[in-house]
Amino acid sequence: MTASSQPSSRIRVLQIIGNAIVGGMETSVARLLESASPSRFALTALCPFESPYTDQLRELDVDVCIAPMPDNASWEAIQVACSLIETQSIDVVHTHLPPAHLLGGLAGRLTQRPVVATIHGRQLTTLDLEVHRRMRTHLHLVCRQSHLNAHALGIEPDHISFIPNGVDTEVFKPSAYKHGPLRQRFGIPAAAKVVGFVGRLSPEKGPDLFVRMALALHEHDARVHFLMVGDGPMRAQVEAAIAGSKLDNVFHLAGVQESMADVYREMDMFVSSSRSEAMPLAIMEAMASGLPTVATSVGGILELVQQGRTGWLVGEGDYESLAARALALLSDETALQAVGAHARERAVRKFALMDSVAAITSLWQRLAQQRGDALRLVAAPAETRMNDDEAPRPDSVPTVRAMSPLAANL
Numbered sequence: 001m002t003a004s005s006q007p008s009s010r011i012r013v014l015q016i017i018g019n020a021i022v023g024g025m026e027t028s029v030a031r032l033l034e035s036a037s038p039s040r041f042a043l044t045a046l047c048p049f050e051s052p053y054t055d056q057l058r059e060l061d062v063d064v065c066i067a068p069m070p071d072n073a074s075w076e077a078i079q080v081a082c083s084l085i086e087t088q089s090i091d092v093v094h095t096h097l098p099p100a101h102l103l104g105g106l107a108g109r110l111t112q113r114p115v116v117a118t119i120h121g122r123q124l125t126t127l128d129l130e131v132h133r134r135m136r137t138h139l140h141l142v143c144r145q146s147h148l149n150a151h152a153l154g155i156e157p158d159h160i161s162f163i164p165n166g167v168d169t170e171v172f173k174p175s176a177y178k179h180g181p182l183r184q185r186f187g188i189p190a191a192a193k194v195v196g197f198v199g200r201l202s203p204e205k206g207p208d209l210f211v212r213m214a215l216a217l218h219e220h221d222a223r224v225h226f227l228m229v230g231d232g233p234m235r236a237q238v239e240a241a242i243a244g245s246k247l248d249n250v251f252h253l254a255g256v257q258e259s260m261a262d263v264y265r266e267m268d269m270f271v272s273s274s275r276s277e278a279m280p281l282a283i284m285e286a287m288a289s290g291l292p293t294v295a296t297s298v299g300g301i302l303e304l305v306q307q308g309r310t311g312w313l314v315g316e317g318d319y320e321s322l323a324a325r326a327l328a329l330l331s332d333e334t335a336l337q338a339v340g341a342h343a344r345e346r347a348v349r350k351f352a353l354m355d356s357v358a359a360i361t362s363l364w365q366r367l368a369q370q371r372g373d374a375l376r377l378v379a380a381p382a383e384t385r386m387n388d389d390e391a392p393r394p395d396s397v398p399t400v401r402a403m404s405p406l407a408a409n410l
Helices: 024-035 052-059 075-087 098-111 126-135 144-152 181-186 207-218 235-242 260-264 281-288 319-330 333-350 353-379 405-409
Strands: 011-017 041-047 063-066 092-096 115-119 138-141 160-162 194-198 225-229 251-255 269-272 293-296 311-314
Touching: 011 024, 011 075, 011 098, 011 353, 024 052, 024 281, 024 353, 041 052, 041 075, 052 063, 075 098, 092 098, 092 353, 098 115, 098 126, 115 126, 115 353, 138 144, 138 353, 144 160, 181 225, 181 251, 194 207, 194 260, 194 281, 207 225, 207 235, 207 319, 225 260, 235 251, 260 281, 269 281, 269 319, 281 293, 281 333, 293 319, 311 319, 319 333
Parallel strands: 011 041, 011 092, 041 063, 092 115, 115 138, 138 160, 194 225, 194 269, 225 251, 269 293, 293 311
Antiparallel strands: none
């Protein structure tokens, strides 16, 4: 074993994850940790509670610890985070969601570690902005809208990285076989067209708009089936809207599914009815799976879907146009197949997971290296040090800008 592959030479990264449900943020973090080279990085995660998600992280050989993560960081959580950083010799802290950013920013300042915060939304929150300005954290933006928002707020370019999410196009890929376990479970005919929704059943994802879209489309073609995958606080509302409606026999609630790549292969089209998005993984996965996408034009969705080529965009909340665009594609098999093929090609060319992983892990490495350089300067013999005006302080480690090939091509 070479010296570079010894455990002691690995960069140690603490992930502070502000939630532990099954959602887009959590999935993107899990895929990042799964793809990061174990010979280069040792990974620890701090989560707010135990869940199937924390079990999933442990299966990826991530050391998981638990601490409360309220909106205002508790002293208990700060103690846990600082202890983890010190006892595990953490080099870089990486946070996800505003409460985690606050906790990581405080712990990073107290322990003199660099902190990078991924902004998963399309805009910075007030808390994210305040933590960044007070703690000098580095911001990783996943969509161009949030990237431009950060610049508009006056954040220094050297404290920003624009690295979009990615998707594993070898896992998510088209299949000619459509009659899988979900179609069999719900009794969907092999020849029927299936329009899919994937996401948390919460207001920002617009599951209620998807139901309205389904009703409008059903009026024109009663043969189409609708598959909703996910769970959340609006599930009862969705169930009530379907109960007793004309959709009883064609609208199917599948709940949370483990093998999402197989789920997409049972669909013919993907519809996103979101009211707010950044860089949604579900659309990227659907595109990689060769599905045409009809979506509301919010947030980073505009960066993903090419109008008229890989799908169609409509106005926010316009469920009637969602239905009309979906119906037009479903009625033209040639167009449906061509748009799906273009979607697949764009996902492979623009949104490769390993491009995103390479850029993020490069950022970890650079931050760790810069911290190490700063500490070595401080610890150098007096005769070899810079003067006091030149020497960097351990708590003011310089930050870097990282631009992935994926971001440069958008």
